[in-house]
Amino acid sequence: MPRSFLQVAATEEVAPPLRVVQIEGLVILKIIKHCKEFSPALVTGQLLGLDVGSVLEVTNCFPFPVREEDEEIEADGANYQLEMMRCLREVNVDNNTVGWYQSTLLGSFQTVELIETFMNYQENIRRCVCIIYDPSRSNQGVLALKALKLSDSFMELYRSNNFTGEKLREKNLSWVDIFEEIPIKVSNSALISAFMTELEADTPVTQCDYDRLQLSTNPFMERNMEFLIECMDDLSMEQQKFQFYYRNLSRQQAQQQAWLQKRRAENISRKAAGEEPFPEEDPSNPIFKPIAEPSRLESFLITNQISNYCNQINGVAGQSFNRLYLMKALHETGQDA
Amino acid sequence: MALSDNTVLQFAASSATNLSAKVHPLVIFNICDCYVRRPDQAERVIGTLLGSILPDGTVDIRNSYAVPHNESSDQVALDIDYHHNMLLSHQKVNPKEVIVGWYSTGLGVSGGSALIHEFYSREIPNPVHLTVDTGFRNGDGTIKAYVSANLSLGDRQLAAQFQEIPLDQRMVEAEQVGFDILKTNMVDKLPSDLEGMEVTMERLLALIKDVYKYVDDVVEGRVGPDNEIGRFISDTVASLPKLSPAAFDKLVNDSMQDHLLLLYLSSITRTQLRLAEKLNTAAQIL
Numbered sequence: 001m002p003r004s005f006l007q008v009a010a011t012e013e014v015a016p017p018l019r020v021v022q023i024e025g026l027v028i029l030k031i032i033k034h035c036k037e038f039s040p041a042l043v044t045g046q047l048l049g050l051d052v053g054s055v056l057e058v059t060n061c062f063p064f065p066v067r068e069e070d071e072e073i074e075a076d077g078a079n080y081q082l083e084m085m086r087c088l089r090e091v092n093v094d095n096n097t098v099g100w101y102q103s104t105l106l107g108s109f110q111t112v113e114l115i116e117t118f119m120n121y122q123e124n125i126r127r128c129v130c131i132i133y134d135p136s137r138s139n140q141g142v143l144a145l146k147a148l149k150l151s152d153s154f155m156e157l158y159r160s161n162n163f164t165g166e167k168l169r170e171k172n173l174s175w176v177d178i179f180e181e182i183p184i185k186v187s188n189s190a191l192i193s194a195f196m197t198e199l200e201a202d203t204p205v206t207q208c209d210y211d212r213l214q215l216s217t218n219p220f221m222e223r224n225m226e227f228l229i230e231c232m233d234d235l236s237m238e239q240q241k242f243q244f245y246y247r248n249l250s251r252q253q254a255q256q257q258a259w260l261q262k263r264r265a266e267n268i269s270r271k272a273a274g275e276e277p278f279p280e281e282d283p284s285n286p287i288f289k290p291i292a293e294p295s296r297l298e299s300f301l302i303t304n305q306i307s308n309y310c311n312q313i314n315g316v317a318g319q320s321f322n323r324l325y326l327m328k329a330l331h332e333t334g335q336d337a
Numbered sequence: 338m339a340l341s342d343n344t345v346l347q348f349a350a351s352s353a354t355n356l357s358a359k360v361h362p363l364v365i366f367n368i369c370d371c372y373v374r375r376p377d378q379a380e381r382v383i384g385t386l387l388g389s390i391l392p393d394g395t396v397d398i399r400n401s402y403a404v405p406h407n408e409s410s411d412q413v414a415l416d417i418d419y420h421h422n423m424l425l426s427h428q429k430v431n432p433k434e435v436i437v438g439w440y441s442t443g444l445g446v447s448g449g450s451a452l453i454h455e456f457y458s459r460e461i462p463n464p465v466h467l468t469v470d471t472g473f474r475n476g477d478g479t480i481k482a483y484v485s486a487n488l489s490l491g492d493r494q495l496a497a498q499f500q501e502i503p504l505d506q507r508m509v510e511a512e513q514v515g516f517d518i519l520k521t522n523m524v525d526k527l528p529s530d531l532e533g534m535e536v537t538m539e540r541l542l543a544l545i546k547d548v549y550k551y552v553d554d555v556v557e558g559r560v561g562p563d564n565e566i567g568r569f570i571s572d573t574v575a576s577l578p579k580l581s582p583a584a585f586d587k588l589v590n591d592s593m594q595d596h597l598l599l600l601y602l603s604s605i606t607r608t609q610l611r612l613a614e615k616l617n618t619a620a621q622i623l
Contacts, residue, residue: 143528184526196362310606
């Protein structure tokens, strides 16, 4: 069936969903360098690349200076960003922002700030991704790199800033649906792979192997547990807020009922006396003032964090079991020999 | 006397004698990327190397950026403004990284290099010149580092001589990320924790097998014994702490139980979260 140009134009507006983030090895190394050098301070930087259909290619990036809470310096930061983009364009680097990266400590990145930054980026660029790197995990031989985006339904809700229970139920949105993790692909130019093959040392063990076989994971686990416990405290605080709200709500409803009954009885007696009845609503009465429902965003985020910590604990514990069994086997065969 | 002083051919070896350099993988990546993205007519790319001088005198090359330039037969035009802008920007992020030299693609030192080197000598004393053979002209992508020594006749500079210095190309950072990721053209998926562990264990087992085979071969007389290797093996075996089986079992079991407890706790937490989610939605329906 032939279509008019208008129809074609209208259909092409619908962009295919983002499926894969394709990162160059260069970008990975740059991110790691920046995040590690400043660890444990948290740093951010900008990702440059191309948006090709359902693949977002990240071909370069540059770090942001450590931010300070100063108006003047903030303007300076914007200048820095423009200057850097201009300079990189001159050497033919892709001059298109596709998101940003940031370092994190044990995966404690799910914050309101992250969401706000994301919304800011999303306003200017159609497709944007946030890459999270955890330098604390790299000591265990793990490449803790994650690409995240906010889910569309969550963004819609965030724009209207309406996180009441009713709205969430309507959208069928739970805490799992806030962030979407996008699978990462790594690409390298042929030149790079030639050099790396050339430079790869002949030794059968690499640094990565040493790191993975490290037996001491206790400090990491301890920190993880500490964070988990802190989050639990926060969550119970949030829960208390809700309980308080529900208590207030039911008290108010009871008050409203009582008032209504009184008013009805009054009206019946007035009717009997042949007088005009009072209206059954009184907006000026303080007991009809709706109580604001606390936002559920915070508790959603905390829940996300907790589940993240749980995942990490599971992962690291699993690795530790492997190591322990390996050590045991080695030791036992050593004894036998 | 003064006259004879002036006529002595001076070969200033400066401090280059025991200088060495260390290059980080990021620099190689950056140079390759810039080379791939070079302008149409450009034969080579050049750029600034950033880093620091380590306490033992090694030049640690940690970062780099390309500088646009124009080259004709006897002239080199470097975009000095660009160089300075980029330097300022980089120093805003990491003030500890300073210029340590410059790089160029290609095999060995070419004619224009002396001019560029002179420019960088004005920025810092004794810059390092890194060449990366992106053309693989002799088949193995040579990376070399040089410093320049001045050959002067009295006060007159005759020439600059580029001396090769040892370059440490061990890619520890790259090893940490994993060469498997960095050397292939396309990796579809980052390895998960357990997959990485599996690879490492397989490697370890292969190594142990190799050692076994070697020792057996030596014992059976198939391979000539090598004292050095023997010493390494005995050191490695000796590095295992001698523990009584009971003590070792306790150690392993304690550790195991700790981890099981953590796993249990995290599972409870997860269940709790799921439960809370259901309860919250139930509360909303009321």
